[in-house]
Amino acid sequence: MRAYLSEWGFENDDGVGSLYTEMESWAQQQEKFMVSKLIGTNETLGAFPDQSGHFGTYGGRFVSETLMAALDELSAAYDLLQMDPAFLAELASDLEHYVGRASPLYLAERLTAESGGAQIWLKREDLNHTGAHKINNCIGQALLARHMGKPRIIAETGAGQHGVASATVAARCGRDRTVYMRGEDIERQSVAVHRGKLLGAEVVPVNSGSRTLKDALNEAMRDWVTNVDDTHYIIGTVAGPHPYPMIVRDLQSVIGREARAQFAERQGGLPDVVTACVGGGSNAMGIFHPFLEDASVRLIGVEAAGDGLQTGRHAAPLNDGIVGVLHGNRTYLMQDNAGRIAETHSVSAGLDYPGVGPEHAWLKDIARAEYVAVTDAEALEAFRQLNLLEGILPALESSHALAYASSLAREMRTDQHIIVNLSGRGDKDIPTMAKIDGISIS
Amino acid sequence: MSRLATRFTKLNGDHRKALVAYIVAGDPMPGTTVDLMHGIVEAGVDVIELGVPFTDPEAEGPVIQAAHERALRHSISLGDTLEMVREFRERDATTPVVLMGYLNPVERMGYQSFAEAAGNVGVDGLITVNLPPEEAGALTVTLDDHGVDPIYLLAPTTTELRAAKICAASRGFVYYVSLKGTTGAGGLDVDEVRSRVELLKAHTELPLMVGFGIKDGATAAPIAAVADGVVVGSAIVELMRIHEQDPVALKSAVMDCLAEIRLALNASVA
Numbered sequence A: 001m002r003a004y005l006s007e008w009g010f011e012n013d014d015g016v017g018s019l020y021t022e023m024e025s026w027a028q029q030q031e032k033f034m035v036s037k038l039i040g041t042n043e044t045l046g047a048f049p050d051q052s053g054h055f056g057t058y059g060g061r062f063v064s065e066t067l068m069a070a071l072d073e074l075s076a077a078y079d080l081l082q083m084d085p086a087f088l089a090e091l092a093s094d095l096e097h098y099v100g101r102a103s104p105l106y107l108a109e110r111l112t113a114e115s116g117g118a119q120i121w122l123k124r125e126d127l128n129h130t131g132a133h134k135i136n137n138c139i140g141q142a143l144l145a146r147h148m149g150k151p152r153i154i155a156e157t158g159a160g161q162h163g164v165a166s167a168t169v170a171a172r173c174g175r176d177r178t179v180y181m182r183g184e185d186i187e188r189q190s191v192a193v194h195r196g197k198l199l200g201a202e203v204v205p206v207n208s209g210s211r212t213l214k215d216a217l218n219e220a221m222r223d224w225v226t227n228v229d230d231t232h233y234i235i236g237t238v239a240g241p242h243p244y245p246m247i248v249r250d251l252q253s254v255i256g257r258e259a260r261a262q263f264a265e266r267q268g269g270l271p272d273v274v275t276a277c278v279g280g281g282s283n284a285m286g287i288f289h290p291f292l293e294d295a296s297v298r299l300i301g302v303e304a305a306g307d308g309l310q311t312g313r314h315a316a317p318l319n320d321g322i323v324g325v326l327h328g329n330r331t332y333l334m335q336d337n338a339g340r341i342a343e344t345h346s347v348s349a350g351l352d353y354p355g356v357g358p359e360h361a362w363l364k365d366i367a368r369a370e371y372v373a374v375t376d377a378e379a380l381e382a383f384r385q386l387n388l389l390e391g392i393l394p395a396l397e398s399s400h401a402l403a404y405a406s407s408l409a410r411e412m413r414t415d416q417h418i419i420v421n422l423s424g425r426g427d428k429d430i431p432t433m434a435k436i437d438g439i440s441i442s
Numbered sequence B: 001m002s003r004l005a006t007r008f009t010k011l012n013g014d015h016r017k018a019l020v021a022y023i024v025a026g027d028p029m030p031g032t033t034v035d036l037m038h039g040i041v042e043a044g045v046d047v048i049e050l051g052v053p054f055t056d057p058e059a060e061g062p063v064i065q066a067a068h069e070r071a072l073r074h075s076i077s078l079g080d081t082l083e084m085v086r087e088f089r090e091r092d093a094t095t096p097v098v099l100m101g102y103l104n105p106v107e108r109m110g111y112q113s114f115a116e117a118a119g120n121v122g123v124d125g126l127i128t129v130n131l132p133p134e135e136a137g138a139l140t141v142t143l144d145d146h147g148v149d150p151i152y153l154l155a156p157t158t159t160e161l162r163a164a165k166i167c168a169a170s171r172g173f174v175y176y177v178s179l180k181g182t183t184g185a186g187g188l189d190v191d192e193v194r195s196r197v198e199l200l201k202a203h204t205e206l207p208l209m210v211g212f213g214i215k216d217g218a219t220a221a222p223i224a225a226v227a228d229g230v231v232v233g234s235a236i237v238e239l240m241r242i243h244e245q246d247p248v249a250l251k252s253a254v255m256d257c258l259a260e261i262r263l264a265l266n267a268s269v270a
């Protein structure tokens, strides 16, 4: 036993193994955090995960043995490319000329006036090519796939956005492409399905399990295990096994870097609040990360409360979940008392996921970020409001962050500032809204 | 000596290859499992792998996914699975039973509670599909305290260096996943398996089982010629679907399938 522990790097003498090691590094991390809080910076927070992919006790690599080599290969490729000037230049160029970055930071004056409090700024990820933040991640991972010589790309998708973004980058760099899409409500996403096909992707509806985003992820993992030699799996959020939460976060951090600089230039200083919706958590992590070390900035993630947190019909693991292991990492999960993953509910398919990226779990525990939840009804109202007041059609996912920002603004002073990550546009949600409104548009 | 070690020592002495059979607890009905376990022992199975139903069996192919879904329809939990082992042990004190599943139900129960309960009801080993040894330190220590062997998987993609470490971390036996894919996939390459198994044998004294892609005597025999035993899963789990409504027909179909493989294994060493 002792030999086992030391072999795998758990070589403490009292034989209690990694739990102890984990708790120790956890305590150390928390101590570092408390120290940086005392001296008024959060300067250590940007440096995670650790070597083995952990954020405190969260994250890690919980996958079947077949995939371990592929994850090592991906880590090695990313370690190299991350510091390669040619790769970084190509990424920057693609983001500018293909995605259309920088995305605007827009002061929503009429929305602000309606709330009558803090000024509300929108980071316009809806204006990116393909209509959401998802492309930021896909562009970078397509370059990674090319570097690793993988001729085939696969992806999972809930709302269709990540599927479209993956198929788009795969088309552009000439990769074969397969997208696993949640089977529930697929008819309402038929535009996304056909769009994927026009982009040359094979779109596979997933009807196993609960037929939602998590099952699409399972199916993509099964494909990857089977075709691991020639396939790169582009996970669409900051979840999955290490190094995915780190890679996706790094690639999405362009949102926060831009927003921070744009705000400083237009307004001066830092915003008081940065907020974003949280499904798996990639648009939130992307805008939070460059602000992590700015202790004065409140970071607020907004989960989907569905019919209401007290009903149990929601998708808010950080608000009402329990720590466990799913899809390669340890994090907060919606699960029952026997450890079975619970079915989730949200009007927005992109938030309908029982887990959340491990870095959010950690930021919650160390209280660097706050996590709230907004119901379907509140999100729908915010969706309509932004159309009417600002002429902007937001995604239902993003509407959760908008709803929270509007109500928070009311409690804040008019010289304070909130940046909302408007993660995507809502064209894909028009069939859902039409159905709610009782209108037939087919 | 543990039940697993005793069983493998005896098999070795008898020059017999091990037949390991996988079924999911509670599939197709909660009431059938213990009876099926006794039936498959009678048909010549040496080690039982009992699948713990999970909502997200991400490494399984369609046949075993469906089995998990059938068991979950009856709400079979890890706790129920342990109860089935307890009941099985009332009439069989010697056949090793290994649980196979995913980490989350074990985490939810708590490592300590799980290991204690598993040891008490007579579970001999644990295969956790999504738990590589790097993440397994705390669980391993706890299992060890209660006499439950952690059994790890080796894959075609596992490097030699990693294989040596995994073999060192394993207890009971080592399980080689014979192909890249989910359970129930086809396309087993016997020559490739043979050369890999020979390499792996250099890393461990433990018996080496080969699984994935073995469905009948014809696929089992050439693998058994190079390994210490074979694992059969999807082939019998598929029978659960076919005979879902008829426990009597189910039991005899499962026993026939396994008896045929048993004969082929015996012939392969004769």
Ligand SMILES: Cc1ncc(COP(=O)(O)O)c(C=O)c1O
Binding pocket: A132, A133, A158, A159, A160, A161, A162, A236, A237, A238, A277, A278, A279, A280, A281, A282, A283, A284, A349, A350, A351, A395, A397, A398, A423, A424, A425
């Ligand atoms: C527009 C939009 N926002 C947010 C999300 C949720 O994902 P994440 O939490 O990873 O940003 C999605 C997912 O489909 C989306 O399409």
